[in-house]
Amino acid sequence: MKTVTDAKAERTDRIPIWGILGAAAAFMLFLWPLLYLFREAFIGMDGGFSLEHFRELAGDGSFGKVIFNSLLINTGATLLSAALGIGFAYVMAYTDIPLKKMIHTLLLLPLVIPSYIVTLAWMQMFLKTSIFYRITHFELYSYAGIILMFAVCQYPMVYLLCLSHFRKIPRELEQAADISGCGRWKRFTRITMPLTKGTLANAMLLVFLSCLDNFGIVAFIGIPANIQVLSTDIYKTIISVTDNSFSLAAVKAIVLSAVALAIILLARKISEGTQAGGSEKEDLMPRIILNKWKYLILAAMGMFLALVNVIPFLTLITSALTKAKGVAFSLETASLANFDKVLHNSKCLNGLRNSIFLAVVAALVCGVIGVSISYFGERKHSPIARQMQNMITFPYSIPGIILGLSLILTYARSFHGFTIYGTIWILLLSYVIRFTSVILRSSNTAFAQLDAAMEEAAQASGAGTEPRWRRVILPLTSGPIASGLGLVMISSLMELTTSSLLWSGGSETVGVVIFNFTSAGMSNLASAYSSLILLLLLAAAGCVRLTGVLWKAVRKKR
Amino acid sequence: MSTIAEHLNMEFNGYQALKDVNLEIQKGEFIAILGPSGCGKTTLLRLLAGFLKPTAGRILMDGMVVADSNCMIEPNRRNIGMVFQSYALWPHMTVEQQVRFPMEYSRFSGFRTDRERKERAEELLKLVGMDGLKNRYPSELSGGQKQRVAIARALANEPGLLLMDEPLSNLDAELKIEMRREISRLHKEVGGTILYVTHDQSEALGMADRIVVMSQGRIQQIGTPREIFHKPANAFVAKFVGQSNLIRGQWEENSFICGKGERVDGTGIPESFHKDSLFPVKADHIHLVPAGRSRFTGKIREMEYQGFQMKVIMNMDDGNVVQVLVQPEMDCREGMEYGIAFG
Numbered sequence: 001m002k003t004v005t006d007a008k009a010e011r012t013d014r015i016p017i018w019g020i021l022g023a024a025a026a027f028m029l030f031l032w033p034l035l036y037l038f039r040e041a042f043i044g045m046d047g048g049f050s051l052e053h054f055r056e057l058a059g060d061g062s063f064g065k066v067i068f069n070s071l072l073i074n075t076g077a078t079l080l081s082a083a084l085g086i087g088f089a090y091v092m093a094y095t096d097i098p099l100k101k102m103i104h105t106l107l108l109l110p111l112v113i114p115s116y117i118v119t120l121a122w123m124q125m126f127l128k129t130s131i132f133y134r135i136t137h138f139e140l141y142s143y144a145g146i147i148l149m150f151a152v153c154q155y156p157m158v159y160l161l162c163l164s165h166f167r168k169i170p171r172e173l174e175q176a177a178d179i180s181g182c183g184r185w186k187r188f189t190r191i192t193m194p195l196t197k198g199t200l201a202n203a204m205l206l207v208f209l210s211c212l213d214n215f216g217i218v219a220f221i222g223i224p225a226n227i228q229v230l231s232t233d234i235y236k237t238i239i240s241v242t243d244n245s246f247s248l249a250a251v252k253a254i255v256l257s258a259v260a261l262a263i264i265l266l267a268r269k270i271s272e273g274t275q276a277g278g279s280e281k282e283d284l285m286p287r288i289i290l291n292k293w294k295y296l297i298l299a300a301m302g303m304f305l306a307l308v309n310v311i312p313f314l315t316l317i318t319s320a321l322t323k324a325k326g327v328a329f330s331l332e333t334a335s336l337a338n339f340d341k342v343l344h345n346s347k348c349l350n351g352l353r354n355s356i357f358l359a360v361v362a363a364l365v366c367g368v369i370g371v372s373i374s375y376f377g378e379r380k381h382s383p384i385a386r387q388m389q390n391m392i393t394f395p396y397s398i399p400g401i402i403l404g405l406s407l408i409l410t411y412a413r414s415f416h417g418f419t420i421y422g423t424i425w426i427l428l429l430s431y432v433i434r435f436t437s438v439i440l441r442s443s444n445t446a447f448a449q450l451d452a453a454m455e456e457a458a459q460a461s462g463a464g465t466e467p468r469w470r471r472v473i474l475p476l477t478s479g480p481i482a483s484g485l486g487l488v489m490i491s492s493l494m495e496l497t498t499s500s501l502l503w504s505g506g507s508e509t510v511g512v513v514i515f516n517f518t519s520a521g522m523s524n525l526a527s528a529y530s531s532l533i534l535l536l537l538l539a540a541a542g543c544v545r546l547t548g549v550l551w552k553a554v555r556k557k558r
Numbered sequence: 559m560s561t562i563a564e565h566l567n568m569e570f571n572g573y574q575a576l577k578d579v580n581l582e583i584q585k586g587e588f589i590a591i592l593g594p595s596g597c598g599k600t601t602l603l604r605l606l607a608g609f610l611k612p613t614a615g616r617i618l619m620d621g622m623v624v625a626d627s628n629c630m631i632e633p634n635r636r637n638i639g640m641v642f643q644s645y646a647l648w649p650h651m652t653v654e655q656q657v658r659f660p661m662e663y664s665r666f667s668g669f670r671t672d673r674e675r676k677e678r679a680e681e682l683l684k685l686v687g688m689d690g691l692k693n694r695y696p697s698e699l700s701g702g703q704k705q706r707v708a709i710a711r712a713l714a715n716e717p718g719l720l721l722m723d724e725p726l727s728n729l730d731a732e733l734k735i736e737m738r739r740e741i742s743r744l745h746k747e748v749g750g751t752i753l754y755v756t757h758d759q760s761e762a763l764g765m766a767d768r769i770v771v772m773s774q775g776r777i778q779q780i781g782t783p784r785e786i787f788h789k790p791a792n793a794f795v796a797k798f799v800g801q802s803n804l805i806r807g808q809w810e811e812n813s814f815i816c817g818k819g820e821r822v823d824g825t826g827i828p829e830s831f832h833k834d835s836l837f838p839v840k841a842d843h844i845h846l847v848p849a850g851r852s853r854f855t856g857k858i859r860e861m862e863y864q865g866f867q868m869k870v871i872m873n874m875d876d877g878n879v880v881q882v883l884v885q886p887e888m889d890c891r892e893g894m895e896y897g898i899a900f901g
Contacts (some may be wrong), residue, residue: 451644451646453643453646456633456646457640457646457711458634459609459632459633460607460633460712461659461660461664462634462660462663463634463659463660463663464634464663467663472648476650
């Protein structure tokens with residue numbers, strides 16, 4: 001009788017070994033730098049354990065002000081984003097407002113435009129010489145300015161989450177309230193809002209964390225206005241390069257993480273006990289017929305969108321076409337000189353090349369790691385893979401400036417004369433650490449939606465691993481995974497927080513180049529470069545759209 | 559292909575789903591695994607398919623060990639076909655692509671060229687009555703049509719063992735009967751060995767050559783449909799498959815005594831009933847007689863009119879509850895006293 005070994009059987013006991021190796025690698029990659037940073041905070045000047053950095057920080061009154069600034073600005077920004085987001089979501093989900101598709105796209109614009117470009121555009125819009133400044137006298141370089149910029153960049157997050165939530169509220173729940181005698185406002189406050197509390201708390205948490213993480217806006221507006229927040233303060237501490245700058249920054253990073261953690265716990269407390277109770281499917285039919293109000297509301301939304309998502313970018317382009325800073329734009333003064341300079345600037349070209357390279361490679365690496373760990377966790381129910389999922393998700397909630405610092409501390413020393421610090425690879429590493437969880441989440445969704453029998457049917461049909469993935473698993477999960485890859489690419493292109501710490505000559509990214517131009521006061525060049533980036537993003541979005549349309553047409557034909 | 563399961567045990571996190579299962583499936587047989595949900599029948603099927611590895615025991619296919627507690631051969635290296643409860647048709651492939659898939663990837667496929675595969679796919683789709691719909695996607699098919707495609711796909715390579723996991727449970731009643739006939743016809747026409755998992759006893763009785771009755775992870779009885787129905791090995795089989803009354807009383811050798819000394823001949827009733835002090839009898843094998851003519855008496859609790867006959871539920875004086883089938887014109891009212899006669 002033949003035995004199993006003759007038949008080249010799968011030895012199932014070898015999997016844990018790979019699992020343990022993978023878990024160890026994930027730990028070293030994703031968690032070790034953060035632990036290293038933690039250790040750094042407790043090492044004194046003499047190299048032993050010490051709390052001296054904490055004492056030094058406690059005696060530094062300005063740091064209290066920094067924490068206060070962060071909390072004030074982020075709270076304001078979170079509330080403003082929530083108000084904007086929930087308002088738009090309500091109108092879009094409930095009413096029969098016309099042009100929904102176009103409004104939706106315009107509302108989401110800030111999600112795909114880097115916040116530093118948005119900020120740069122608004123800086124051009126509110127130049128002292130601009131017509132907007134002369135009418136409103138709004139000082140962008142202020143607390144209010146920073147809060148406004150945060151809200152402009154972050155409201156789409158609240159909008160998206162609430163939109164989907166509103167559409168999932170069964171309309172019978174509200175009709176029951178109508179029958180019980182509730183008016184429209186009562187119905188909103190007594191039924192809709194309580195049902196939305198959990199989603200809203202979650203959305204606000206995300207906004208708060210991403211404000212805490214943001215570097216572009218606070219660096220562009222806050223530093224000139226001398227308003228320091230945690231991320232800019234840590235950045236300044238690190239680049240000051242004094243004896244203990246890293247240790248001090250590490251201590252500050254711990255404070256920042258503590259703030260982030262406290263906010264997460266607070267949000268969890270709030271959303272605790274809220275009932276989900278929504279339906280699975282989104283209901284796209286309007287529930288409120290606007291009649292005569294329709295066009296008034298449409299006009300108001302149009303104004304907002306023009307002011308927030310169109311005019312700033314037009315100003316950016318006119319500023320790019322203006323030769324010198326502060327000169328008013330007119331057809332006579334228009335010139336392509338800035339574009340010419342940018343296109344002949346090696347740093348600009350290099351930045352673009354690096355950013356594209358990083359976006360593509362980061363998406364691929366994150367994709368492979370994220371999809372495979374998701375697969376083993378969700379499909380094979382491997383406990384090791386579940387642990388790895390936790391490790392990978394953790395750095396995502398850590399502000400980027402902390403990750404950047406911990407990577408410097410961990411990788412700055414050379415290892416047998418070899419170091420990735422000062423090269424583009426450390427940027428790649430930081431993007432992989434930050435964004436793998438994005439793909440992990442989208443592939444978890446994909447696998448949750450994919451019936452396990454789909455894969456088993458292929459296996460029972462005799463298909464081995466490779467054809468199973470190529471013919472069945474990947475085609476059926478491609479939607480969520482592709483959108484996850486897209487998100488990673490966009491996030492990498494938009495990244496400035498860790499990049500600002502980790503870049504070096506030759507490895508600058510688009511964000512870093514714009515940051516450097518702006519810090520050096522060359523806002524016209526920054527505008528020209530940003531305009532080019534926007535055009536490229538637009539072209540890329542167009543290509544994606546076109547491919548989608550073509551693909552559909554081809555499929556229909558087949 | 560013959561398949562043998564030897565002392566199979568399967569444990570999930572301390573829960574024993576299969577306990578010492580032994581089964582031999584001969585080439586060409588149609589075997590039904592019958593049991594209530596949670597009895598381990600799907601676990602057994604998944605072990606045979608290779609989606610699970612047994613915690614003890616082994617599985618042999620054509621004399622070769624394909625799984626034991628250390629090693630196992632993956633499903634794609636076993637000569638099997640499978641029909642899933644949810645059909646598991648791939649939403650992105652047409653009917654023809656689904657059927658061709660196993661021919662393209664299975665190492666047991668005898669269809670090497672594109673032409674052979676095309677012909678085989680056409681032949682199969684004709685066999686299941688789907689030849690006009692080969693370019694449809696699953697979303698464009700009805701439940702019964704999906705079922706037919708799933709069966710065609712599973713049959714594509716003429717598998718040594720065809721596993722069917724409750725394939726009719728998602729169909730409505732009428733379609734169920736139709737597909738049941740269809741599967742029986744396919745088995746006759748195509749031959750091949752089938753292992754069919756179901757919780758529906760009429761499916762098992764109507765289609766299978768042999769039935770394996772399972773409960774709580776153990777095989778309760780293996781036999782032909784007639785044996786299972788008429789000679790249940792124990793109380794569980796009598797109740798689940800035979801829908802028998804289980805009357806509580808005393809055994810004296812081969813006689814069973816119930817009520818106030820009613821004595822019934824119990825020759826041939828298996829020992830396990832003696833042990834449980836139970837006597838299995840079907841509702842149409844007993845009748846109601848005037849109270850004086852039997853020592854096993856009780857009162858009518860309720861009646862259920864069923865057209866050709868009437869089901870009467872009796873509360874017996876000794877605490878037994880017994881169902882009897884009687885002529886619909888019989889004079890029955892709640893609370894009336896009757897005796898029960900056997901045979």
